[in-house]
Amino acid sequence: xxxxxxxxxxxxxxxxxxxxxxxxxxxxxxxxxxxxxxxxxxxxxxxxxxxxxxxxxxxxxxxxxxxxxxxxxxxxxxxxxxxxxxxxxxxxxxxxxxxxxxxxxxxxxxxxxxxxxxxxxxx
Numbered sequence: 001x002x003x004x005x006x007x008x009x010x011x012x013x014x015x016x017x018x019x020x021x022x023x024x025x026x027x028x029x030x031x032x033x034x035x036x037x038x039x040x041x042x043x044x045x046x047x048x049x050x051x052x053x054x055x056x057x058x059x060x061x062x063x064x065x066x067x068x069x070x071x072x073x074x075x076x077x078x079x080x081x082x083x084x085x086x087x088x089x090x091x092x093x094x095x096x097x098x099x100x101x102x103x104x105x106x107x108x109x110x111x112x113x114x115x116x117x118x119x120x121x122x123x
Contacts, residue, residue, distance in 0.1 A: 002027045002112040004096045009117030016086050018119060022079040022096030029077040030054070033103040035110055036070060036081045038092035038119075048094070049081060050103035059103060064090075086121045093118050 008020040022034065035050035049070040050059045058070050067086075072079040079096060094117050097110035104110070 002032060002098050004098055004112055004114035006094065006096045006114040006117040009094060009119045011120045011122065012086055014086060014088055014121055014123050016121070017082070017084045018086065020081040020083065020094055020096075020117060020119070022081075022114060024077045024079070024098065029072075030074040032098040032100060032112065034070075034072060034079045035097045035099070035103060035105075035107075036094060037097060037107055037110075038090075038094045039116075040089075040092040043092075045095075045107055047105040047107065050105065051079070052103050057103065059105060061105075083119070086119075088121045088123045091119060091121050 003026045005023045033053050036048040037045050038048050039045040047061050051070045055072045067084050069082040096114040098112035099110045101109050
């Protein structure tokens with residue numbers, strides 16, 4: 001089992017930055033690939049970014065490419081999502097997810113989920 005806890009959400013103005021963290025426990029962190037997903041009000045959950053177990057491969061949704069950076073520190077059992085140049089359309093609840101599979105854009109491939117952290121971007 002893996003427990004994931006997100007932190008770092010909040011309210012920020014458009015153009016600002018936030019750094020989300022995902023603290024993992026219960027299983028060797030380096031054994032799981034990690035992803036970030038988000039759900040905006042009235043919308044489906046969508047993929048944001050994913051990173052491999054070693055951190056050498058990362059994937060991004062087109063909507064965040066060039067603005068967001070996913071990273072991980074296996075020694076500290078923590079993952080991060082650095083979000084720059086935030087836009088109002090980035091407003092959503094952001095979820096950290098873990099999978100024993102390869103990093104993927106499909107939420108159904110992730111078996112471990114955090115509780116989510118709210119990110120609100122004002123215009």
